[in-house]
Amino acid sequence: MKELDIDTWARKEHFHFFKQFEEPYFGVTVNLDCTIAYATCKDQGISFFLYYLHKSLQAANEVEPFRYRIKEGKVYVYDQINGSATIHRPDGTFGFSYMTYHEDFSIFARVASEAIARTQQSNKLVPSISGDNVIHFSALPWIDFTAVSHARSYSSQDSCPKITVGKMKEDAGRKSMALSIHVNHALMDGYHVGQYVELFQELMDGGE
DSSP, X not given: OEEOOGGGOTTHHHHHHHTTSSSOEEEEXXXXXXXXXXXXXXXXXXXXXXXXXXXXXXXXXXXXXXXXXXXXXXXXXXXXXXXXXXXXOTTSOEEXXXXXXXXXXXXXXXHHHHHHHHHHHXXXXXXXSOOSSEEEEEXXXXXXXXXXXXXXXXXXXXXXXXXXXXXXXXXXXXXXXXXXXXXXXXXXXXXXXXXHHHHHHHHHTTOO
């Protein structure tokens, strides 16, 4: 982790402008094509949830602003971003998990599966390990939504991106699902979200 030099940052004025807002987050919802990714998972017998979660984290780690976090008025760049995903439990509740990102999918899948098992076997909401270097993930596989809003505590500083996926749907042989992305406007703009969406889709389509 290193501190970003705000004074030489091209977005210096944008940062100071938006960090004053009570609600500095903005969000977009797009359709993510899952046709190739879903077929890949079926062919290889791997979890589609873990597959798209891995690709999402890969994209977040490659698009630098998704690794920016605000701490005490300063901006820091994390070396790596991990995942904190909501995990559904048999009793209808959920818990927050913590999944360390690994470039190698097989390693990530093992680590993430262990995190899922721990969360499902616990009745605690928040994991013992977490931090700012995470993406907050939510899955709503029951709903084909067109927009999402998030519960937020305005009294506490938050700069972690929040990503939500919806129910998979099929039309004319193509599979897709809603992808909602909320980010802190003090740290990035629509241009950077566009970079993320483009890369995420490329990775889902088999890109490296």
